[in-house]
Structure formats: structure tokens, C-alpha cells
Amino acid sequence: MKAVTIVGAGPAGLAAAAVLDAHDVPVLLVDEQPRPGGQIFRQPPASFPGAEAAYTAGYGWGRDLVTVPERPGIAFAGSTTALGVLHERVDEGGHGLVAGPAGPRTGPDRLSVVLRGPDGVRSYETAALLVATGAYDMPVPMPGWTLPGVVMAGAAQAMVKSQKMVPPGPIVLSGAHPLLLVAADQLVRSGAEISELVLTRGLPGPREAWAALPAVPGHVAMLAELGASVARLLRAGVRIRTRSTVVGATGADRVQAVQIDRLDPHGQPAGRPRTVDAATLVLGYGFQPSTELARQARCRLHHDAMAGGWVVDHDGTGRTTAPGVYVAGEPTGVAGAEASRAEGVLAALSIVADLGGAVSARQWRDARRGVRAAARFSRVVQELFQVPPALLDALATEETVVCRCELVSAGKLQSTLDRNPQMSTVSAVKLECRAGMGPCQGRYCEASVSRALCAARGRRPDQAGYAAAHLPIKPVPVSDLATLTTDPDAPASGGVR
């Protein structure tokens, strides 16, 4: 029996792997990190004796989940990047006719996943593909955000949780997401020198807490932990500024200071920033779904600002519009670890059913109930901590680099739009000014390009579209891809063209 490939060993991928394994479906579980857990349960290196991942309140279930890949029916491929999906139509003689992304399924087609791991680039024929690729920190361009010393909240956390290192202080944290409070707490407890925590909103007051109560059952420990974090930060002497934001970072060759400004009632900087010394600036405005693999597989997407941007369409149980391709977790919308775990279970049941396995009515019901319960809580969190929309583009000045790879400034982006009034899609802008063509392939600028385009043309994000993703979805030396086409013994070698 061919294995089901799962890309992403976070809560969604791990939960799905457990369900598939329980139904005797072999699993190939792929992740870029050397160990399973995803970003939320990122584990210290295996070579650090006794070190363990952090399982904060409400996430105790993660401890069991990270051991799922040890089961005999699951092959874990760590340090491995999924470069894309090949969908081959096969003729009667068993010869591949077409290699490319998914198309309409006809006949005995072959689905293959192209992986780059420690043993090179290989194409693996797979029974089905689950895209559980998670999310990454939402970029909000501002002056100085390319300076060394500026890191995303997820980065600061990874350094503490996994590498057991803390960034140099004084540290300023700025953003909108509760993760920022958790990260700050972890940093302080590790002895880091934090001077200020800057939040775009106020701390949730009693009224909001009351309003959120219907969503709380099962999450009391998590909310209590957030409150405890705030208390610990205040005790440690961290100044918490609310309804404010860092509007820029300055320094010669690295961050030396940041500028902090209050926000007006519309979420715009009031215009009288004060300067604070900082060796490290941590940014945490929220997350964007990681949908590149789903895009390359030709899954249909739609835009949902509240859910972090472009999200993958599915039938409510993880089936995408691409044959054999399923989705779970944050690529369906940023909703947190618990929602991801629940979606992973449900998508795995869909895969089992589609491969001809038996799924009981009770399993479906429990899985659906799990997804609904998690969604209620994450919706409250999303609403409470959304970035003021006006702020997203208020910080970039004309000189601010928007596309970090290709060095496209906000001013250049605007002049491209001004000079080309016919331009109406993100892809067209990318071709003209190269924003999104560098190694990160638009992950850190596409949303900015889309917002600028929409503002200039009066379009909606779903009209502006997104840049297509091609194989490889992460850049690799051409020589690596050559091995894929010249190795006749590689399983289901798909001719990459």
C-alpha cells in the first residue's frame, strides 16, 4: 500500500498521522525541522541531553502528539522540504503522459510529491497528500525592519524554546497578537532583558473577558496562563504600552533604537514618537497561512482577512479542489494549535474514507464536534487581537523596503502602480517591479503588494489575486532538480519541465 504523504509535522499533521496509523494507512510525515512538533511544540535538538519542548497551559496534549512519529507505521522525514506536487496522467501501458500540477482526475493517475532531504531530491508516489504546512509571522513593513536585530515573534520563541538562547537586550516587543505576551514571558523567565512590550490594543478587560466566556469552556487554563504571563511581566519590571506601536527601528548596521508612538482611535500612529534604546526588536502582529504548496498543487483558494489572508478552499472535511490533495490546520485559516489538531483528525478521516477504509458515524461526529469547539475559541481570539487594518500600511514610508529579497521599496511599488494604470493583479505587479521574485517568493511582500494594488485600483484582495507558486516552491540549486530528472530508479520520477 502506498503511503499518504503529510507535509508539516505540527498539530494538524501529527493528529492526522495518528488517525491514519490507527486505520492501518502507512504515512510519510515530512517536516523542514529535524524533529516533529511544528513551531508551537518546537523541540530542542536531540543532542541536547534532557531538554524538552515547552507545553504551556492548555497545550499539555502536545506532549503525546510529538511522540506519534515513533509508531512503526509512520515514517518521519525530518530536515526535508516539500518542493511541489506532480500529478501524472497515465496511459494503459502505465507510462506517464503529463507531469504537472493537479488536473481533472481521469483514470489511474499518479500523484507524486517532490521532496528534498538529506539524501537529495526525490519524487515519491503517494496515495494522497495532506497539506498541513502551518503559518508564518505576518510581515508589517516599517522603516528599519530589515536591520539585523529585528526578528519575528516566532523567531524569538524558536531561539528560546529550541535553541535555548536569548537575544541581546534591551529588547522591545511590538505587535497585536497574544503570542507576543507568551514570547515576552518566556524571554523574561529565561533572563532576557526586556524593556518594553508594545501592544496595538488594550489588554482585554473584564467586559471583553465576559463576552468571550461562551467560547471559554476548555480554555480556562489558557486564558489564566495569559493573565499570569502579564502579571509576571509587570513584576519583572517590563513596561507594557497599550494602544501603541513601534513605528520604526534605527541603527547603523543593526538595531540600536526603536521609535514608539501612540495610536489614534483609527489605529493610525498619532505622530509624536519617542525613541527607546533597543538591541533587539521582536515583531508579532499575527500570522499568515502558508499556502504555497496548496497553490502549486492547484488547490482553489479564497481571501479571508480575519483568517490571515489567502486560505485553501475545502469541503468542510479537508478535501480540496485538487484531486488527492487534502488540507488541515492554518492553511485553512489561522486559528491556533487546537483548531489545527481537530482539523487534522477530520481530514485524516476523509482520506481513510476516500481510500476505501471504514470510518464510523461516531468518528465523523466526534471529529466534527472537535473542529466546531476549537473554532469558537479561535474566533474570539482572532477578533480580540486583530491588527487595526489602517496600521498595516501606515508604517511604511516611501523608502521602506517592502520586498526584502528584491529590494523593492513602497515608493517604487507605488510608482509602478501609477505608471501602469492597466495593472490590476498581484502577478502583473510582480512581473513589472520584481516584488515577490526573490528567494522568499513573495511570502513577506505579497500582502503588501496586494494592499497597495487594492488601494490604488479600488479592488478587493480576491480580485487582485495572488502570485502562482511553481515547483520548486522553495528555491534550490538547479543541480538538485537535475538529479530528479536523470535518476531512472527514483520512484515515479516525474519529468520536471
Add this chain to the structure above:
Amino acid sequence: MSGYRRLDVRRGKPVQVTVDGEQIPAHQGETLAAALLAAGVDEFRRTRTGDPRAPLCHMGTCFECVLTVDGAPLTRACLTPVRDGMVVTREAGQS
């Protein structure tokens, strides 16, 4: 230049990495990005306009930490564990 501080936990065996000809001490299991930051390296690369860049995401997404590692260009330092004798050169002006 103050770098990242290693917390007081047990680490992997000591290893040496050469970065642009200079020896940098590290521990097995550390990522190349973490080892460089702990050694006080701020600049992982320079853009074609000469601006310094360093890791932003530490999860393989941003490509700001790419280096040439044992001859392989465009290697993400945040996903690459250090290995004794690893030879690293920083990239300048590629993008």
C-alpha cells in the same frame, strides 16, 4: 557587539565551524544561525546595495539567513545543524 546568550542547559558536544576563515565554537544540535548569533555575528549577508541582513524568521521561510555551506549556496542557516569542520562563507551582493 553583544550576541545571543546561551542558556544554562546541557548542550551537544563542542564543534568548530569556520566562517569566512574564522573559527567559531558551537555545540552539536545548534543551528548554524544560532551558533553565528551566539558568536556575535550580526551580518549573515549583504544585499547588492550593501545593506546587512540577518535571520528574521528562524523557521526556513524568509531566506534572510542564507549562506554558502560546504560549497552549497543559498543554504538556510536556520535549518542547518552545525557539524564539526563545516566551512561557511557569507554571501554578498547576490540579491
